[in-house]
Amino acid sequence: MNRTATVIAIILAAAAGALGARYLAPDEHGTPTEHAHGKPAEGEKKSGQHAEPDEHGADRILISEVKLAAAGASFAEAGPATLSDSLALNGILRANQxxxxxxxxxxxxxxxxxxxxxxxxxxxxxxxxxxxxxxxxxxxxxxxxxxxxxxxxxxxxxxxxxxxxxxxxxxDLTTIWVDLSIYRQDIQRVKIGDEVLIDPDDGGGDIKGRIAYLAPIGALDTQTALARVVLPNPDSRLRPGLFVTARLVLAKRDVAVAVRAGAIQTLENKTVVFVREADDALEARPVVLGEQDSRFVEIKAGLSPGERYVAENSFVVKAEMGKGEAEHDH
Missing domain, CATH: 2.40.50.100 (RNA polymerase II/Efflux pump adaptor protein, barrel-sandwich hybrid domain)
Known part of the structure; x- marks a missing residue:
């Protein structure tokens, strides 16, 4: 064998050895496993990969808290809530005349x-x-x-x-008027003393008030009637001239278990809520829905009080599950 042939034989032998090492690298128990180029060995946890279905056969996926937080998803606990039949209104803040x-x-x-x-x-x-x-x-x-x-x-x-x-x-801005516009078809549903939840859209949450005045005449240009709420304003949170939205509460009902409206998703023709389990696992839990309002949805079956679920931006989890299914099919 000449010198060139010898060099080629050495190169081929080295390549074959590397290939064998890729597919036969022993694990800690001496069992050959594939583990090359930084790929996780079988059984290692990886965020986004599917976990085994639970005892109910529900889909599960591994997603860390850090990844969910970065995507804007947040958790809440299922529990009692008060559902309200409400009327959405628009209004403006005015100085108390x-x-x-x-x-x-x-x-x-x-x-x-x-x-x-x-x-x-x-x-x-x-x-x-x-x-x-x-x-x-x-x-x-x-x-x-x-x-x-x-x-x-x-x-x-x-x-x-x-x-x-x-x-x-x-x-004197220690009290503020909230002037709400009531459309003509809703005027008969509004009464003095009705509870109203005012949202100033400043991140501080709703402010509860009650209708203190109903105008006896309507506005010609907008064909609406005026309903007024007087709110305390000791910290100057409310500023005259700014628009607000409001919900006039018409009826209330207490339910034993409810979730945020943004938690509900549809997966494989099933209505599901993504429930947090141990080891970064999220379960697509099938649920039976009851009544709902603009904020909460009653859960009649499938979820117990105290269980943590993805309350906001739950579509992020649905998208991850969809990607996992596509990779599995290939």
Missing amino acids: ETLVQVTPRFPGLVRTIRKRIGDQVTKDEPMASIESNQSLTSYELKSPLAGTVIDRQISLGEYASEQKPAFVVA
Whole structure:
């Protein structure tokens, strides 16, 4: 055998040895297993892979808490809830007109000083500006008749101020009006004293209130009637001028087991909830649904109180299961 042939034989032998090592690398018990290029050996857990079905035959998949959190999924515990038949409404926040005053000059004249601007707090009888009277040519103080917040200013330094136009508007914002629009077909369903859940859409959750006033006439341009809720506003969370949504509660019913509406998915023609089990496993648990509202769905069978389930963005788990099925088919 010449030198070239010898080199080729050595290369082929090395390649055959490497191939054999790939498929015959022994495990810790001495059993040959495939474990090459970083692929997990059989039995190793990998996020996203299917686990064995449980005793009920339900599909299961392994997904870590970290991966679910990164995808925006969150958990909650199944348990009792109060379902409500509600009416969705739109509204706007307004300053309480019963605790609002227009501060108007007593005599016309030139504005010599301005001490307050929009957003400033004032106390009762606190000076806000000084005006030089046209009649006496002496200056007098323009004072606030109540404590509150300056929400408007209509004068500028050096200009002519008239008793015909307010110089400032001051409002006590510790209470706020929520003016809700009621469509004509729903007017008969709304009564003074009805419970309303106001959502300011600021991440702080709903605020509970009650209908305090129903307008006796409707609005010509929108063909709606006005219903008003008066809310306390000690922390200035509610700001006049902003839109809100609301749910007027028409009826309530308590149920023993319920889940968030976003938890319900359909998988292989079954209605399921993804329930957390041990070892990062999620089970696609078939459930029987009952009544529901905009937030919760009653579970009549398939889920027990206290079990943890994927409450929000559960479609992420459904997509992972779909990918796992596709890989399994191939």
